[in-house]
Amino acid sequence: MGISGPARVDILGCPIDRVDMRSALARLERLIADGGGHQALVVSVYGVMIQRKDEMFRDICAHAALLLPDGIPLLWAARFLGRPIPGRVAGTDLLREFARMAAHRGYTNFFLGSKNAVLQRLTSQLVRENPGLEVAGTLSPPMVSEFSPELNAQIVQRINAVRPDVLWVGFGAPKQERWIHQNLSRLKVKVTIGVGVAFELASGTVRRAPYWMQKHGLEWFFRFLLEPRRLFKRYFVQAAPFFPLVLAQKLRSRGTNRN
Secondary structure: OOOOOOOEEEEEEEEEEEEOOHHHHHHHHHHHHHOEEEEEEEEOOHHHHHHHHHHHHHHHHHOOOOEEEEOHHHHHHHHHHOOOOOOOOOOHHHHHHHHHHHHHHHHHHEEEEOOOOHHHHHHHHHHHHHHOOOOEEEEEEOOOOOOHHHHHHHHHHHHHOOOOOEEEEOOOOOOHHHHHHEEEEEEOOEEEEEEOOHHHHHHOOOOOOOOOHHHHOOHHHHHHOOHHHHHHHHHHHHHHHHHHHHHHHHHHHHHHHHH
16 A cells, blocks of 8 residues: 655654555565665664664664564554554564565575574474575574674674575664664675564564554553563653653644744
């Protein structure tokens, strides 16, 4: 389904592509065909709020080839701002839909992040669901805030040895986006995309919210119930100002249009 107006909507300074799953997959295919090193982001409300205060993350968002809308609240905000987004593109759904397409088109994948047991389960499940899917490699690096130069070089070398079409990175935001940005020029990969907890969700290691909660913008609440201590600040402190700020953006745009 086509959309009218600009291809992106500005939500609190973050440019989000106005795509649904079908058009997002088509965009990924074009990036793969282009052959250059492209960074794609799956952006949630949390990501939008991060880029407001983090200059490096804001720069990453400004220059990324693709910024996908992960979260019903982003769709609500875009519609309220008069630039509707046709559909949600959650990282978990994107991973599974791309795997289905990749099995038919021959695209190769590399999974970086999480634990070895999760990566093994993820690979087995995706290959079982999509016969012919090629997983060029997986790697579970140490869970540290920053890799040493030596370790980082080994990670890049391991990926470059197999040259996957798409590198999926599951470090969590904003670490995964920063790592991709810092290493993109050295990676022999066509598209690199950060997908947060998608490895755990797609493999079934972590339970995903029921579909009705996903549909009504409550998936974040389900995740909070599973990990309240870790996610309380993210959802109830950092993301809390999102809708008031969107309202302020709408009011400012009305004032500008009147002038």
